[in-house]
Amino acid sequence: MRETALKGALVQVPLLDLKTQYKTYKREVVRAINEVSESQSFILGPAVAELEERIAKYCDSKYAIGVSSGTDALLVSLMALEIGLGDEVITTPFTFFATAGCIARVGATPVFVDVDADSYNIDVRRIEEKITAKTQAIMPVHLFGQAAQMKPIMEIARLHNLAVIEDAAQAMGASRDGVKCGNFGVCGCFSFYPSKNLGSFGDGGLVTTNSRALADKIKILRDHGQNPRYFYKIIGGNFRLDAVQAAVLTVKLKHLDKWNEKRRQNAALYDYLFADSPVRGPKIDSNNVSIYHQYTITVPKRDQLQKFLTENQIGSAIFYPKPLHLQECFKGLGYREGNLPVAEKLSREVLSLPIYPELTEEQIEYVGRTVLKFYGLD
Numbered sequence: 001m002r003e004t005a006l007k008g009a010l011v012q013v014p015l016l017d018l019k020t021q022y023k024t025y026k027r028e029v030v031r032a033i034n035e036v037s038e039s040q041s042f043i044l045g046p047a048v049a050e051l052e053e054r055i056a057k058y059c060d061s062k063y064a065i066g067v068s069s070g071t072d073a074l075l076v077s078l079m080a081l082e083i084g085l086g087d088e089v090i091t092t093p094f095t096f097f098a099t100a101g102c103i104a105r106v107g108a109t110p111v112f113v114d115v116d117a118d119s120y121n122i123d124v125r126r127i128e129e130k131i132t133a134k135t136q137a138i139m140p141v142h143l144f145g146q147a148a149q150m151k152p153i154m155e156i157a158r159l160h161n162l163a164v165i166e167d168a169a170q171a172m173g174a175s176r177d178g179v180k181c182g183n184f185g186v187c188g189c190f191s192f193y194p195s196k197n198l199g200s201f202g203d204g205g206l207v208t209t210n211s212r213a214l215a216d217k218i219k220i221l222r223d224h225g226q227n228p229r230y231f232y233k234i235i236g237g238n239f240r241l242d243a244v245q246a247a248v249l250t251v252k253l254k255h256l257d258k259w260n261e262k263r264r265q266n267a268a269l270y271d272y273l274f275a276d277s278p279v280r281g282p283k284i285d286s287n288n289v290s291i292y293h294q295y296t297i298t299v300p301k302r303d304q305l306q307k308f309l310t311e312n313q314i315g316s317a318i319f320y321p322k323p324l325h326l327q328e329c330f331k332g333l334g335y336r337e338g339n340l341p342v343a344e345k346l347s348r349e350v351l352s353l354p355i356y357p358e359l360t361e362e363q364i365e366y367v368g369r370t371v372l373k374f375y376g377l378d
Helices: 018-039 045-059 070-080 098-105 150-160 212-221 243-253 256-274 302-311 328-333 341-349 361-374
Strands: 063-067 088-091 109-112 135-139 163-167 187-191 205-209 295-298 350-353
Touching: 018 045, 018 243, 045 063, 045 205, 045 243, 063 070, 063 212, 070 098, 070 163, 070 187, 070 205, 070 212, 088 098, 098 109, 098 328, 109 328, 135 150, 150 163, 205 212, 256 295, 256 361, 302 350, 302 361, 341 350
Parallel strands: 088 109, 088 135, 135 163, 163 187
Antiparallel strands: 063 205, 187 205, 295 350
C-alpha cells in the first residue's frame, strides 16, 4: 500500500460528517421539501405513503409503516402485539437504551441474554435457557449494521410460539442469507435518526411487516387509535412520521446502496491496516452483508486510546460504555456485575472509528496509523 500523503500531518477526521454528504443531494432534497411545502400536507399524506411503498420494496417486505422515531417503532410494535404487564421479552444488554426501554414502557420485563464476542449480537446459544411461561417475544438487535443469527432465533421462536421483533434501527440495507433485515420476524423496526446510514433531518422511524392485519393495526395505533377519525377503536399514540421527513428520506434512499458499499470499502481498508495488531476489528459472518453503521474495534487501553485520538483531532465514540443490565433504571431486575460477562467486557473495550462514506482513503489511513502509533506499531 502506498504511504498516505497525510502521514505525519495533523488533520481533522470527525466521527461523522453529514455536511459533506448533504452537498451531494442538496438540490434533490430542497426540491422535495419545496413540493411538500407547496402541498401543505405535512401529517402523513402522499409523501409518507410514497416512502412506505419504496421502503417496503427495498426491504422485500409486504408492508412498511412510517412512524415518529425508531424508539416509537419498537413501542408501537409491542403495543400491536399486545405485549404488556406480566410478560417477558428476551433481548440483548449491549445496545441502545430504547431496545429495553420500550419493553419496560409497555409494562413488560426485559430479560437480558449475553452477547457473542465476535458479532456483538445476542448469543443464540443462551436464549432458550431464559424462556419461561411469561415469555412472549424475542427482540434481537442487528447491532452496528450486522444481522443477528436469525435462523436459530426464528427456530427457537417457532418451537416456543414466540413473536420476533427485529430491532433493525442500525441495519437498513443489511442482510443475512440473502434476506434483508426487517424481513425475518413479525416486525422490523428502523430508525431514521440523522446519524443513521439512512437518516432524516430530525427524528423518524418505520416498521416493516408481512402481516396485513398487523400493518393495519400499527397504522391505527400510530394515529391515536382512531379509525375512522375521532372514533377510537384502541388506545394508541401520536407516532406519525411527518411528510417533510418522508420526502427527505425518499431522496436519500436512492443513494443508500452506494453509501453502504462505500462503508464496506472503508471497513476493508481498516481491516487491512489493523491486521496482525492488537486492534480487533468487527468480525462479519460470511453469509452476512453488513452496512457498517459503525466500525467498532475492541482494544486494550481503550480510554487512553480515545484520548490519544482526540488529541490528534480524530473523532471516535463508545457504543456502549455500560450494558443495560447494569443501568440504574433496571436495578430492580436484580442483575449484578458478572452476570453477563461478555457484554460487560465489550463495554470496557469497544471504540467506534469514523466509517462514513465520504471519508477519503488518506483519512482512513491517517486514522488507522494513528491508532497503531498509540500501540507503538506505526
